[in-house]
Amino acid sequence: CKLGHLHLLSEDYHKSLSAYNKYHLLESEYWKDYPFLFGLGIVYYHFSAYSWTVKLFQQLLYNEPSFCKINEVHCRLGLVFKVTSNLESAVKRILHLIQVTLKKSSIFPVRFHLGHLYEIQGKYVAARGEYEQIIALPATQVKSFVQANTLRQLGWIHHTVESFGDAASRSATALQFLQRSIEIDRNNGQTWYFLGRYYSSMGKVHDAFVSYRQSIDKSEASADTWCSIGVLYQEQNQPMDALQAYICAVQLDRNHEAAWRDLAILYEACQQPRDALVCYLNAKHCAQVKNEVRSLRLAVFVQFSQNTKDEDLSRRIKLLQEQVGSSPNEHLNKGHILPCIEDAWTLPIPAELTQRQTREVGAQLRHHVPASSGVQGYPPVLQTTTSSHKLLPNGPATENGKLNYHHHQGALDGGARYNSVMDTPQDTPSSDVNPSLHTTTNPYQLQTKLTNHMHHHGGTNGSIVSIKPSPPLSHASRSSGADGVLSPTSASLDQRQSPIKEKKLMCNGSSPKHLHLDKCPPPSKPPSRKQTLPKEELSPPAPTIYLESKKEAMSRALADFCTNPQNPVTVIRGLAAALKLDLGLFSTKTLVESNPQCTVEVRTQAQQPSEENWDSNGTNKVWLCESSRSYSSIAKYAQYQAMTFQESMKVGMNRNTKRNTNQNTSGEKSSRGTSDASDPCSSKSTSKRKTFKTIKFGTNIDLSDEKKWKLQLQELSKLPWLFRLVSAGNMLSHVGHSILGMNTIQLYMKVPGSRTPGHQENNNYSAININIGPGDCEWFAVPEEYWGEICNLCEKHNINYLSGSWWPVLEDLYHANIPVYRFIQKPGDLVWLNAGTVHWVQAVGWCNNIAWNVGLVSPHQYQMTVERYEWNKFCGYKSIVPIVQLTWNMAQHVRITNPKLFNMMKTCMMRSLWQCQQMLDNLKKNNIDVIWHGRTDEEHSHYCETCEVELFNLLFVRRSESNLQTHLVHCLNCARNLNPDLENFVVLNQYHTDELMRIYDSFTL
C-alpha cells in the first residue's frame, strides 16, 4: 500500500495501480485503510475508471467523512458525475464544495464547473449568474485559465441563447467575450472553435476559417472542428475539401452524428445517393446510440427537435433506399464528383491543416475505438442492389439539406464535447496529482483500456475491486495515524484545516459510527444469484388470499402469511366486503364533494403497454421512465378523469357501430391492429417509430389532514391491526411526527396507463395499497434479494436506482434471471408489499388507489430498515425515516420481547450514545459551549443541511449567509468542513445525557 502511495506521489500511475492491487488482494479489510481508498480512487480517476472511483470514494466518505482530503474527494466525485452525465449528483457535490471552500480562491474553478453544469442542463440564467460572479472579480484573484474558460462560455451562451436579448446585442456581447477569452489564453482550441462557429454564423467566412485553423492548431483532435470546417467548405462550394474534413471528423469520432449527416447531405448534393444512404444509415445509428443518453440529459425542447431530426432522417433514408433500389449499380457509379465513401475513408487529411493534427489523430485513433460502437466495419459498405431503375437526378439535398452546424452545439451537446471544457489539467481541483479527465475518450472506453492495461502489466485478472465481505471491523486495527500520508500530493483544498483542533475535535477515529449491526464493511449490494431459474419460476403466481369473513380478516394467520419473508407480495381479496368497508369514501365523486381544492401532483406520461417502456422518440425500449411534473386540484383532475372516460366510451361505441356496419355490408370482421384507438395502451407504429398518447396521472395526494379527511380515516380504522395506519405494533407510529405518505395516507387518481415507476419503499418498510376502482391496476413485483441486480441494471442504463425514475423492460429482467410477480389488483383488493419488495404499477382502467406504509415491530423489518438506512448514507441519499430517533422512541414506548430485535436496537442506542458522549467531551476540551435546546413534542428530526444524514441530539447551527433569518443545521463533520474551529456555529443539544442513559438502562427485554 505504501509503495502504491510512493508511485502515486511520483505520478507513476501504472506502478501505483499495480502496487495497490497487490495490497487489495492481500488485505481483506482494505476498506479500513483510508489513504488506500483515497490513493486507489485517485489512480482510477486518472485512468477515467469512474465507476470504480465512485465506489472507492463512497467507501471513504462513508467510513471517514472527516478524512483530511475529503474536499478533494467531493470535487472529484463532482467531476466524475459531471462527465458521466449524472448531473444532479454533480451539482450537489459541487454546491457542497462551494459551500465549504467559501471565499477561497480555489472556489472559482469549482464555480466554473457549477456554471457549466447549469449550462448543460439548459439553465442558462443560472449558468450566466455563476460565470458573471467569476469575471466580476479582479484578475489577480482568479487563475487565468478559469477566466478564459468562463469568458468563452459566456460568449457561447450569448451567441446561442435567444432569450438573452436581441440578436444584434447578443452577437456583439458574444464576440467581446470570445475575444477577451482569447486575449487571456491564445492556446485554447475550444475558444477558437467557438469563435469560428460565431464568425461562420455571421457569414464571415475568412475569419471563421482562420479561427478553425487556429483551433486545429491548438487543440487536441476535435471532430466538431473538422465537421464545422466541412460545413464551411461545403457552403463555399468546395465539395472535395468538405468531404475530406467530414471524413476527418468521423474518423476522429465514429459516432459523430452531425458529421455523418453532413456527409450524407454532401453526397446527395453531388448526386451520389448510394454513398449518401450509407452515411445517413450511420447517422441514424449514432442517433439511436445517443438517444437514450440524450433523453437523460437534455431538456424537453431539445428532445422535440431531436424527434423532428429523427423523422427527417428516416424519411431521407426511405427515399434514398427507393432510389438506390431502383437504379442499376453501374449507373450509380457514373460521373461521380466525389470518391465513394469507401475510398474517401482512406483519403489523407488536408495537408495544410494537419501538421500537428496528424500526430494527434494517430494517437487518438489508437485509443478511440468505442467499446460499444455499433457503427462497425469501416469503411462502411452498402449492399448494392441490381435493380435496373433510373437514378433520380438532383438529389433534394436542400429540402432538409441545412447543414448540421447546430446539431453539435459545442459545449451543450454530447458528453465528449463538454468534457473538453473541463479537461485542461488546471481545471481540476489539484494540479499536483494531475487528474486529467481525458477529452476524447469516453469513460467506458477507458475502463476497457484500463482493464487491458492490467492484463498486460501483471495486475489482477480484471477483478480490481472485487468487494467481498470481510471479517468484522476491529476497532484497534483501524489505521488512523496514516491519514496524512498523501498530504503533499494534494494540498490544494485543505490547507485551511487547522491540524491541532482537527485532532481535538475529531471524535470518530475509532468510534462505531454506523448502525451496521454486525460491524461489517461498508454496505454493498446483495451478491448476484448464480443459479438459473427454470422458465416457470421466472413468472411465479402472486400469493392471493380470498377472505370470506371478518374473523378471517382479523386472524393471526393472515398477518403471519403477509409478514412471512418468503412472500414478497400478497393480494388480499374480499377484505372490503368482509369488513363492510365503505370504499366509496375514496371515490372521485366523494373526493370532489369533500375537498375539491386539495392539491394533486400531476405527472404527464406516455400511455404504453405495461411490459414495455419506450424512449421519447418511440424508437428504443429503455428503462428511463420520463414524466414531467405539474400541479392541479382534485376537482380539476376529476374533470380530466371523467372526460377521458367519456371520450373512450364514445370511441368504443363508434367502433362498434362501424364494425356492425362493416359486418352488415361485407360480412367481414374488421381487423384489430396495434393502433386500435379504444385500446387504452395501444401504440401507433410508423416505420418502426412508436407514438403514444399523452396522459396525466394524479399522484401523491396528501390525506393527512384529520379534519378534512375525518370520515375516510375513520373508515380505515376498521382494518385489522397489521394494516392499520396507526397501531402500537407499527414502528412508524412511534416516529413522533408525520412522514407524508408513510404514516399518513396518500391517494392516487388514475386513467389507463398511469405509471408508478419501479422502487422499494422508503427505508424498506412494508406497504399497503387498496384499489378503490372502478378499473383495475396491474402490478409487477420482485423479491427484495434481487434489488442489487435491478440496481445494476439501472446503473447500466445510467439511472440512479434510488433517486431516478425507471420502468424495467421485462425481457431484461428475465434475461438476468430475475423472477417477477405480475398480477391484477381488482377494485377492493388490498396489496401487501413485504419489506423491501421492488415494485412498479400501471393502471389498466380508470381508478383511485390509497396507500401507506407499515413497519412491523419485528427483527426482520428492523434489520431491513437499518440496512437501507446505511445504504442510503453510503450513496448520499436521504433516509426520510430517522431511525436513530425512532429507535430511542421505541425503546421508551414499546415492550420488546424478541431478543434479536432487542439486541439490534440496543446496539443502535449504544452507538448513538457513545458518539454523543465523544462529541460532548471533545467540545468541552475545546471550550466550545453546548446550549440546551430540548425537543418539543412532534418536533421533526433534523438532517444535516449538507450531507443529509440524520442528526440525533447534537445540532451544529449557523445562520444562512443568504438569508440571515434562516438557520442551517449541520452534522459535526460538515460543520468542521465549513469551519474547522466551529466559529459562527452554535452547538445545541436536545437531550440530557442522564436522560439518555436512563432510557438506555431501562430498556430491557
Ligand SMILES: O=C(O)CCC(=O)C(=O)O
Ligand atoms: O397505486 C400506485 O400507483 C402506487 C403504488 C405504490 O407504489 C405503492 O403503493 O407503494
